[in-house]
Amino acid sequence: MKITFEIKTTCxxxxxxxxxxxxxxxxxxNIIVTEVEYYTIMMRDDVVDIFIPYENNCVSIRExxxxxxxxxIDKYPDYFQKDxxxxxxxxxxxxxxxxxxxxxxxxxxxxxxYKDVIPPKEENIVKTIMTTAISMMTGTGMK
Numbered sequence: 731m732k733i734t735f736e737i738k739t740t741c742x743x744x745x746x747x748x749x750x751x752x753x754x755x756x757x758x759x760n761i762i763v764t765e766v767e768y769y770t771i772m773m774r775d776d777v778v779d780i781f782i783p784y785e786n787n788c789v790s791i792r793e794x795x796x797x798x799x800x801x802x803i804d805k806y807p808d809y810f811q812k813d814x815x816x817x818x819x820x821x822x823x824x825x826x827x828x829x830x831x832x833x834x835x836x837x838x839x840x841x842x843x844y845k846d847v848i849p850p851k852e853e854n855i856v857k858t859i860m861t862t863a864i865s866m867m868t869g870t871g872m873k
């Protein structure tokens with residue numbers, strides 16, 4: 731069976747990952763970290779923790795976990811509410827804590843959660859290179 735996780739970070743919109751329930755948790759963690767690098771401004775080393783809030787604690791997904799996705803979900807039934815009649819029973823949230831956000835909250839600094847990221851400005855690179863090269867050769871536009 732396939733399980734979809736919504737990955738929530740402090741610096742981007744949530745994104746989704748779908749894996750088999752037999753996927754090892756350490757592999758899921760590696761997939762998430764790779765996707766965090768792709769979808770956010772964070773790098774692999776910025777990720778401090780990937781977790782679920784459970785009761786009054788945070789349960790981390792460890793790098794060397796021997797659990798599969800299914801066994802991890804079965805350990806925390808209150809968080810991963812299973813309803814076999816619902817399509818949402820295979821859709822769950824995981825959270826990513828990054829180093830900068832953790833430092834800010836530990837220092838009692840303002841630590842906003844960014845729900846949107848300004849998309850990169852699309853620019854024709856060839857046009858920029860050509861304009862710069864022509865400016866350098868002719869001296870136009872130089873100060």
